[in-house]
Amino acid sequence: DAGVIQSPRHEVTEMGQEVTLRCKPISGHDYLFWYRQTMMRGLELLIYFNNNVPIDDSGMPEDRFSAKMPNASFSTLKIQPSEPRDSAVYFCASSFRSPVYNEQFFGPGTRLTVL
Amino acid sequence: SQQGEEDPQALSIQEGENATMNCSYKTSINNLQWYRQNSGRGLVHLILIRSNEREKHSGRLRVTLDTSKKSSSLLITASRAADTASYFCATQTAGGTSYGKLTFGQGTILTVHP
Numbered sequence: 001d002a003g004v005i006q007s008p009r010h011e012v013t014e015m016g017q018e019v020t021l022r023c024k025p026i027s028g029h030d031y032l033f034w035y036r037q038t039m040m041r042g043l044e045l046l047i048y049f050n051n052n053v054p055i056d057d058s059g060m061p062e063d064r065f066s067a068k069m070p071n072a073s074f075s076t077l078k079i080q081p082s083e084p085r086d087s088a089v090y091f092c093a094s095s096f097r098s099p100v101y102n103e104q105f106f107g108p109g110t111r112l113t114v115l
Numbered sequence: 116s117q118q119g120e121e122d123p124q125a126l127s128i129q130e131g132e133n134a135t136m137n138c139s140y141k142t143s144i145n146n147l148q149w150y151r152q153n154s155g156r157g158l159v160h161l162i163l164i165r166s167n168e169r170e171k172h173s174g175r176l177r178v179t180l181d182t183s184k185k186s187s188s189l190l191i192t193a194s195r196a197a198d199t200a201s202y203f204c205a206t207q208t209a210g211g212t213s214y215g216k217l218t219f220g221q222g223t224i225l226t227v228h229p
Contacts (some may be wrong), residue, residue: 004157033217043158043203043219056216091157103148104217106157 004107006092012113018080021110024073025094033104034067034077035091043091049075082114121204121223129228134191136223138204139184145207147180148217149189152201161189161202194227201225 005024013019025032033048047057052069060067064083069075079086089111093104122137138147146165150158164171164180164187171178177190191198201222208216 042221045216045218048216093158103160103163104158106150106159108157 004092004094004105006107006110008110010111013082014115015083016081019082021077021090023075023092026105029094029096031095032069032075033093036088038088084114087112087114121220123223125224127226128194130194130196132194134194134225136189136202138187138220140206147187148205150203196227196229199225199227
């Protein structure tokens with residue numbers, strides 16, 4: 001299994017531009033999570049899906065952020081318009097069945113720099 | 116706000132020594148997990164301990180959980196330079212709006228010198 005796949009691995013953009021991050025979860029996993037990691041705030045859960053349906057988006061910082069999961073094998077996190085304070089590493093993770101007892105598998109992350 | 120808080124924030128030891136990291140949390144949990152993050156990489160799951168368990172072992176790792184004190188510890192025995200990484204505790208609760216969420220602490224940076 002290839003594990004959780006994220007693209008791009010690095011993204012450098014200018015303030016005001018739209019940014020789209022992509023994630024392919026592990027096949028068969030029915031939970032998908034988007035996290036953001038910064039030095040100041042650590043790891044934050046932004047949103048998570050169960051069977052492609054958003055369950056909890058309370059961590060999404062503001063309306064500039066949106067996430068979709070059109071099918072079981074693909075999810076996107078979009079920032080529009082981007083701002084310098086959005087610079088961070090964004091991780092996607094997936095898990096199988098109930099995540100209450102199961103581990104989450106993390107992708108390698110996308111390092112976003114907004115100039 | 117962070118559920119788990121690790122202590123110490125940074126730990127520097129020599130190869131062969133044991134490393135102990137602590138985690139405290141605030142609310143009732145269903146389980147607590149420990150993850151490792153190597154520099155520039157994603158997190159990797161190490162071990163999970165359920166709320167009704169007190170101790171768990173996996174290779175050189177030993178995890179304890181004290182639900183009365185809302186704390187956990189991760190012990191790495193006979194450390195190696197390859198253990199150099201950040202270690203995070205994460206808590207999961209069941210039910211309510213936080214079902215399935217993992218809430219991470221700020222992590223402990225472990226450096227093992229050869």
